[in-house]
Amino acid sequence: MIDSNVARRYARALLAQAGIQGTLEATAEQLALVSEGVVDSEAKSLLAPGAPRAQQSAVVEALAPKLDKSVGDLLRLLVERNRFDGLPQISAAFSRLVDEKLGRVRATIRTPQMLDDAEVRELAKALSARTGKQISVDTKLDESLIGGIAAEVGGLLFDGSVKTQLETLRRDLKAPRA
Secondary structure, eight states, rough: OHHHHHHHHHHHHHHHHHHHOOHHHHHHHHHHHHHHHHOOOTTGGGTTTTOOHHHHHHHHHHHGGGOOOHHHHHHHHHHHHTTTHHHHHHHHHHHHHHHHHTTTTEEEEEESSSHHHHHHHHHHHHHHHHHHSSSEEEEEEEETOSSSOOEETTEEEEEOHHHHHHHHHHHHSSSOOO
């Protein structure tokens, strides 16, 4: 685990390099895939602060030929500086910087059932019209919602869930009348 300021520093350096090469999107995708792959697999032990550097280096060298040069170089640098455990934070920081540079805002949409692609596109379009920004959507299944959706866009919550409507109704009915 590394400090968020350190993660942002690495992310900004990678952003500058990827910007020069014109590979912002591809770099963000590759970095996210590597980060998720390491976090979600048996290789997760490589993120432990005491993980053997030789093991980390072997994994990086096996991956590097399949990656953009700037991503491979970043991974090598993280191993060299014993900061490989910060890969998930760096990936998240880089993704936020790319979104910011491209004028995008991330939206997390929670629904009680999975949405199809057409519904996700329609929601993204509606949220884009509402916020005036390009929207990048992440969907999450939230079975605690009875129906409807809740969308968080850049710190703003649009809650159209039945659960929230019922809670509001309950609060209004319990409120003393004047």
